[in-house]
Amino acid sequence: MDVVIKDRGNIKWTAIMLPEHVAAVKQEIINLEKVNQPILDEDRLTEIEMLIHEAMEYNLQLEFKSFKEGYIESIIGQTQCIDYIKKEFRIKDKDDLIHNLPFQKIVDVQKV
Structure with missing residues (x-):
């Protein structure tokens, strides 16, 4: 006579937990x-600023990495405007959506 044991695996352990x-x-x-959130030094901030201005002049796409609630998010698009009053970038992505990205949330910018 064969005995078959049906094991429910993790299901039986989660049933015990509240x-x-x-x-x-x-x-x-x-x-x-x-x-x-990574802290950028002055040299890196200067490089990022120059890269953004160059990309605006030649309509280049950039990848913006920003910090949001403990995670690094990536946005690829063109910089439409730099709002110095609100201290944010306006970035237009490939789907023509506009993203408002605060200066202090930027952790990295690279050419695509």
Whole structure:
């Protein structure tokens, strides 16, 4: 006589945990993926500024990396405007959407 054991794997362990514990574990995994905002030195800020002005003059596409709530996001597009009053860039992406990107959230800019 053969005995078949049906193992439910992880299902049996999550059934033991309270929903609050499952939510806390998921939130902790999300928090582990977060990073602190990088701080740019004056030389790198000058390079970024020159690159943005060059790209505006020659209509080049740039990849802007910005810090948002613990994550680094990337936007590829052309700089439409530099608003010195609001301290933000207006970037037009390939879908013609306009993104307002604050100066202080920029962590890197590169040519595409």
